Amino acid sequence: MNTTQPDAPALDVSGLEAGYDHKVLLKDVSFQVKRGEIFFIIGGSGCGKSTLLRHLVGLRPPTAGTVTFFGENFNTVTADRQRELLQNIGVLYQGGALWSSLNLLENVMLPLEEYTPLGPAERAELASMKLAQVGLSGYDAYYPSEISGGMRKRAGLARALALDPDIVFFDEPSAGLDPLTSRKLDELIVTLRDLLGMTCVVVSHELASIFSIADRVIMLDKEARGIIANGDPRVLVKESKDQRVREFLGRGEDAKVTALQKQPSP
Amino acid sequence: MSAPIIVAPETRVQLREDGEWLLVELKGAWRITETRPSWPVLLEGRDPVRVKLIWGKLECWDSALLLFVFELRQWCRTKNVYCDLTDLPEALQKLLSQLVVVNETRMAFDRSRNFLTTVGLAAQDVWAKTKEIATFVGECVISAVGLAKNPRKFRWRDCLEEMQRCGAMALPIVGLISLLIGITMAFQFSILMRQFGADIYVADAVGLVMVREMGAMMTAIILAGRTGAAFAATLGNMKAGEEIDALTTLGIRPVDFLVMPRIVALAVMMPLLALYANGLGILGGMAVSLGLLDIPPTAYWVETQTAIDLSDILTGLIKASVFGVLVGLAGCHRGLRAERSAAGVGNATTSAVVMGLLLIIVADALFAVAFNILGW
Numbered sequence: 001m002n003t004t005q006p007d008a009p010a011l012d013v014s015g016l017e018a019g020y021d022h023k024v025l026l027k028d029v030s031f032q033v034k035r036g037e038i039f040f041i042i043g044g045s046g047c048g049k050s051t052l053l054r055h056l057v058g059l060r061p062p063t064a065g066t067v068t069f070f071g072e073n074f075n076t077v078t079a080d081r082q083r084e085l086l087q088n089i090g091v092l093y094q095g096g097a098l099w100s101s102l103n104l105l106e107n108v109m110l111p112l113e114e115y116t117p118l119g120p121a122e123r124a125e126l127a128s129m130k131l132a133q134v135g136l137s138g139y140d141a142y143y144p145s146e147i148s149g150g151m152r153k154r155a156g157l158a159r160a161l162a163l164d165p166d167i168v169f170f171d172e173p174s175a176g177l178d179p180l181t182s183r184k185l186d187e188l189i190v191t192l193r194d195l196l197g198m199t200c201v202v203v204s205h206e207l208a209s210i211f212s213i214a215d216r217v218i219m220l221d222k223e224a225r226g227i228i229a230n231g232d233p234r235v236l237v238k239e240s241k242d243q244r245v246r247e248f249l250g251r252g253e254d255a256k257v258t259a260l261q262k263q264p265s266p
Numbered sequence: 267m268s269a270p271i272i273v274a275p276e277t278r279v280q281l282r283e284d285g286e287w288l289l290v291e292l293k294g295a296w297r298i299t300e301t302r303p304s305w306p307v308l309l310e311g312r313d314p315v316r317v318k319l320i321w322g323k324l325e326c327w328d329s330a331l332l333l334f335v336f337e338l339r340q341w342c343r344t345k346n347v348y349c350d351l352t353d354l355p356e357a358l359q360k361l362l363s364q365l366v367v368v369n370e371t372r373m374a375f376d377r378s379r380n381f382l383t384t385v386g387l388a389a390q391d392v393w394a395k396t397k398e399i400a401t402f403v404g405e406c407v408i409s410a411v412g413l414a415k416n417p418r419k420f421r422w423r424d425c426l427e428e429m430q431r432c433g434a435m436a437l438p439i440v441g442l443i444s445l446l447i448g449i450t451m452a453f454q455f456s457i458l459m460r461q462f463g464a465d466i467y468v469a470d471a472v473g474l475v476m477v478r479e480m481g482a483m484m485t486a487i488i489l490a491g492r493t494g495a496a497f498a499a500t501l502g503n504m505k506a507g508e509e510i511d512a513l514t515t516l517g518i519r520p521v522d523f524l525v526m527p528r529i530v531a532l533a534v535m536m537p538l539l540a541l542y543a544n545g546l547g548i549l550g551g552m553a554v555s556l557g558l559l560d561i562p563p564t565a566y567w568v569e570t571q572t573a574i575d576l577s578d579i580l581t582g583l584i585k586a587s588v589f590g591v592l593v594g595l596a597g598c599h600r601g602l603r604a605e606r607s608a609a610g611v612g613n614a615t616t617s618a619v620v621m622g623l624l625l626i627i628v629a630d631a632l633f634a635v636a637f638n639i640l641g642w
Binding site for chain 1: 503504507508509511512513514515516517518
């Protein structure tokens, strides 16, 4: 990746205003994501997590503020450069968002077809490898409608990884998955970070994932219309001065305690 | 089968006066499926100062009792009457407190607008939609120029697939309708022409109308309903499934990838289908002439040939191609702008067909004027 600033953070958001249809959901959002970090954006339903994600990946232009990837402002560069920057960004959508008219292999091959000079055989080989990486070897010829939700997500991840991006965004990766599958997806995220050095930005409110894999979280709040916490979730849950943060993160602990207490009762 | 239990309201609530207290005893079975006693009716004009609810022998109770107690308490509040609920079980009191919270936080929400606001918003909406359509057409033009410069990027496979779907697979329905249109026109014209003994001119009339007008028009209308709707539904569904977003974040423009192959497919297939429609329309006219007017097919065919020249056919085909682009634009535009829901896809489909038909008719009128001026 030909970045202009080798030391710049993977993602630098400053003063971003997020919203839609003249409705401002978040104001003055600023944070940085270091390279190789697993970074979570958390918060209650309706606080603007997914909207923020759409702003970050360029699906919505910001009404104010800047989004900078590896030192380059995404919104001020030329359209061609934007395309080049997008190559370096992978996005895993909530439902996988696989193209339903293409089979899994073709889905993963499409980004390669768009951006690389590789021939069909090489593309297929590479795509097949990416599918194997997410545990879907042998499913090349299946169509998205023929596989389960968890597999669709993994295939979506394979597609997001097709061009070996430096930063990958995950939109609620564990939504609609059983705990085991979601755990496996978490492990996959950690593996990818450890092996490929990818930066991962995850939008989620799954406490199990937050505590097991997040290096750092920011918490958004609907009333505050912005970030109310930024740090290690394991520290925040105990030491945050904000009650909302402790409550949100602590909910998991409480639930565990009540579940344990209830079990021995006759 | 158990017969429904009918309990007269009076047996469920018993009123007893004790000094300034009105004791209300609750009894029997309260089921939401049965009518609930009304508190004002039960009062029968009594005017208590204090009301106390007494928990009598209740077989069962559900939300019906809850609503009754709620109604009673609301009545007490408005009349400033003391209401003692302490005898009621805890569960009921908890449910009641929930109901109160819900009810008290509910605010009357005025969604009505005055006339000026409505007109203003409508005007804004029209302006926004016009801008949106202009932007979309602009995007398509940019994309077309880009793909013309670099044809390798064009999705030929998708385009061929769409051609198969909107062209070859539409042959039966386009054929049937054109044949019937030809037959109907021949019947109508024959009534008129016969009065003048000009039977043979049915061939001229059917041929000209079919080739210049009806062939392209009927094909376009069929494809607006068939293919335009399909485009809107497909793209709308893709949008709902975030598939369009997935393209965008990969730096692939949805217009290049999804819209251009579809519009090109329609623009190519529509004239071919119109040509086929022309042929079948003339065939229909020929059949009627043979059966009704005893004109031999050869004579009919020769007459048709003298009536129609190449420019007539060409104008029809130009129109067909333009209609194809319009139907494709309407379908894809509505699909890409669909709301992300099942209803959104439905609306997109409907408005794709309506917009397609509207564009076809408007374009046809413009063509009529233009060809008239050009003398084609």
